[in-house]
Amino acid sequence: MTTIRVLVGTKKGAFILTSDANRAKWVVDGPFFGGWEVYHMKGSPADPSRIYASQSSGWFGQIVQRSDDGGKTWFQPGFKLGEPTSTPEGMPVTESNKFAYDTTEKGKPLTTHQWYDGTQHLWEFKRVWHMEPSITDANTVYAGVEDAALFKSTDGGSTWQELSTLRGHRTGSLWAPGAGGMAVHTIIEDQKNPQRIYIAISAAGVFRTDDGGKTWKPINNGLSSLHIPDPQAEVGHCVHRIAIHPSRPEVLFMQKHWDVMRSDDAGESWYKISGNLPSDFGFVVDVHAHEPNTVYVIPIKSDSEHFPPEGKLRVYRSRTGGNEWEPLTKGLPQKDCYVNILRDAMAVDRLDPCGIYFGTTGGQVYGSSDGGDSWKPIVQNLPSVCSVEVQAIP
Amino acid sequence: MIRVALPFHLRNLANVGSEVQLSVIGEVTVQSILDAMEERYPMLAGTIRDHVTKQRRPFLRFYACGEDLSLTSPHTRLPDKVIAGEEPFLVIGAIAGG
Numbered sequence: 001m002t003t004i005r006v007l008v009g010t011k012k013g014a015f016i017l018t019s020d021a022n023r024a025k026w027v028v029d030g031p032f033f034g035g036w037e038v039y040h041m042k043g044s045p046a047d048p049s050r051i052y053a054s055q056s057s058g059w060f061g062q063i064v065q066r067s068d069d070g071g072k073t074w075f076q077p078g079f080k081l082g083e084p085t086s087t088p089e090g091m092p093v094t095e096s097n098k099f100a101y102d103t104t105e106k107g108k109p110l111t112t113h114q115w116y117d118g119t120q121h122l123w124e125f126k127r128v129w130h131m132e133p134s135i136t137d138a139n140t141v142y143a144g145v146e147d148a149a150l151f152k153s154t155d156g157g158s159t160w161q162e163l164s165t166l167r168g169h170r171t172g173s174l175w176a177p178g179a180g181g182m183a184v185h186t187i188i189e190d191q192k193n194p195q196r197i198y199i200a201i202s203a204a205g206v207f208r209t210d211d212g213g214k215t216w217k218p219i220n221n222g223l224s225s226l227h228i229p230d231p232q233a234e235v236g237h238c239v240h241r242i243a244i245h246p247s248r249p250e251v252l253f254m255q256k257h258w259d260v261m262r263s264d265d266a267g268e269s270w271y272k273i274s275g276n277l278p279s280d281f282g283f284v285v286d287v288h289a290h291e292p293n294t295v296y297v298i299p300i301k302s303d304s305e306h307f308p309p310e311g312k313l314r315v316y317r318s319r320t321g322g323n324e325w326e327p328l329t330k331g332l333p334q335k336d337c338y339v340n341i342l343r344d345a346m347a348v349d350r351l352d353p354c355g356i357y358f359g360t361t362g363g364q365v366y367g368s369s370d371g372g373d374s375w376k377p378i379v380q381n382l383p384s385v386c387s388v389e390v391q392a393i394p
Numbered sequence: 395m396i397r398v399a400l401p402f403h404l405r406n407l408a409n410v411g412s413e414v415q416l417s418v419i420g421e422v423t424v425q426s427i428l429d430a431m432e433e434r435y436p437m438l439a440g441t442i443r444d445h446v447t448k449q450r451r452p453f454l455r456f457y458a459c460g461e462d463l464s465l466t467s468p469h470t471r472l473p474d475k476v477i478a479g480e481e482p483f484l485v486i487g488a489i490a491g492g
Contacts, residue, residue: 035403059453059487060403060441076407079437094436098445 009038102164144184219267245292273322331375359385
């Protein structure tokens with residue numbers, strides 16, 4: 001019997017919502033790490049019992065948590081309760097929350113990036129925004145962090161090394177934060193080509209490696225951003241999210257600060273697919289599990305009004321790969337709704353029919369078990385939701 | 395033994411009570427206390443001071459015997475009552491809320 005597990009990160013802890021394949025009755029577990037911000041948690045495709053979570057706080061910084069039993073118990077990698085916390089020589093056994101920027105010559109890492117006022121600013125680690133477990137190895141996991149950089153662990157999150165060739169890209173000194181900070185927030189592995197990874201940075205844009213992270217290429221041709229001095233600049237675009245269908249990894253969908261975009265050539269060029277959306281500002285974008293041309297977004301009114309247009313919470317679905325969008329409203333509030341849906345807060349499961357989930361800054365998590373035709377709140381009064389991921393466990 | 399009082403979230407991370415007791419080698423200073431703490435409870439490394447720069451995290455302060463030690467040199471010898479274990483060394487977080 002298939003189990004569905006929805007992993008919810010919030011401003012005040014993490015929650016796990018569990019159901020059978022009918023997705024009608026849910027059990028809510030949590031809060032885990034109560035009082036801490038959980039920007040993201042995600043299960044390993046290689047071992048669904050393995051879940052990584054990013055736990056952080058303005059007081060105490062970054063913590064990495066890991067579960068090896070599907071979220072029942074958690075530990076900081078390397079620090080299992082009851083086991084020695086140091087070697088016989090007295091050295092710490094691990095440094096699972098140490099995200100130290102590479103300062104060696106390797107990869108020519110930069111030490112400054114552009115600040116809000118145009119001056120150069122030191123790179124400073126703040127938190128992990130996104131955890132991306134490897135498709136093939138449960139002990140390998142990527143972390144997208146603020147200030148923008150990509151880290152990798154190959155020992156289950158116990159230690160982290162920066163892939164500094166990204167931050168060391170010749171455009172690095174031009175990257176700048178948006179209002180929410182400057183972070184690597186999207187990491188997508190290409191299932192057909194293990195050497196290819198896409199990442200996205202607010203507010204720098206999308207980058208691709210075709211050699212496992214040795215070199216990176218900005219792939220922002222076709223994006224136009226009116227809020228930067230050169231709207232067609234090579235970097236500087238506030239990309240909010242990108243999504244692919246695993247079977248067609250060369251086709252990318254993007255929700256940008258403004259504009260919903262598509263690329264059919266692995267990001268080499270982009271074109272606009274906003275079509276008839278009531279607003280093409282938003283944060284999330286995702287793709288149906290079985291229909292690579294069916295795409296979902298949730299329009300937000302504007303960059304200064306982070307709530308749905310007209311107070312109506314509507315998911316928009318395109319079955320044509322963009323441009324033609326239909327509002328999905330059944331079961332969603334259609335008046336007086338002024339929540340936001342953050343970039344990591346939408347996910348699709350792999351069942352048939354496909355399930356779709358999203359969480360709001362008002363603490364609701366909505367689910368659809370029919371591809372978006374109808375929605376129900378799974379839980380309504382959580383803390384503000386940062387992220388939603390889902391696992392279908394056979 | 396040196397007594398150290400930790401805030402709620404750090405107690406949970408280290409799985410300890412409101413105070414821990416540490417054996418500190420050499421002069422008892424903020425730095426030697428934190429060194430000993432991170433060796434005994436490595437999961438706290440990076441939560442009180444930065445892994446690399448060793449700078450105190452901005453929302454935390456250090457107190458002992460009614461004195462604010464946050465801005466004094468981390469190499470300054472701490473008060474005798476802390477060294478004797480009569481008074482705790484306090485790690486205090488900024489108040490959340492308003």
